[in-house]
Amino acid sequence: MLPSDWIQGFAGGMLIGAGAIVLMLFNGRIAGISGITASALTQFKQSAWRWAFLVGLIAAPLVTALAGFTLPENIPASLPTMAVAGLLVGIGTRIGSGCTSGHGICGLSRWSLRSLFATLIFMGTAVLTVSIVRHVM
């Protein structure tokens, strides 16, 4: 909640943007995590770059931990909630052709109307969901 967190967030965001643009500059691909993951699992031809991207993504926190940037110790939601949430995220990102990375970062940067709509809708739905869970139920 401190302004120093905002600076750290912005700097981390710049790294995220750098990772995404590296994939566009060198591989010519949109850095959509849901699309990359789903295609890595369902399409075996020419997916080596997808697996490499996922290995980098999953291994990165092990390296940042050396500099004191660690993964969370506590996950707020219960196991059943996480199971339902995972299923919704998996199905929703496929039907909706993307998630926070593909629509939110790459799509908005490309000035894509589809991505603008998708981002506003999933952000709005998520805000509504959190508001109901925390302040109504």
Place this chain on the structure above:
Amino acid sequence: MRFILTALLAGFLFGAGLTISMMTDPARVLGFLDIFGAWDPTLAFVMAGALAIYMPIYQFYIKPRGRTIFNEPCQLPEKKQVDQPLITGAILFGLGWGLSGICPGPGLANLSGGQPAIYVFILTMLLGMIGATMYQKK
């Protein structure tokens, strides 16, 4: 081989950025989504940082040429119209994101943390992705 190394680097930078920006922490993400509670604006700064890098390089370098640094064609989405699947999918995704505070990138980046809740999320997410992909191909 070249594609594999650059993809590995891209994934690494992306994962490092997620961890440093604290977006791997679902409590921070839920704090951003909770606009009627103790609102935590950090995620907005993360998005701003990512767009500050991606947007100008895309708009000034990639968009006019449509090709990579190696002069190979970029693979960009061809669909332009907002359709029903886009809306339905975004609503389902928003529901799951709001319930958990986790979207696909941070979920995967959390895998080395050893949290059972993350394993459960990733397992059902992958099942959902595979199921939806198979259904769409029918």
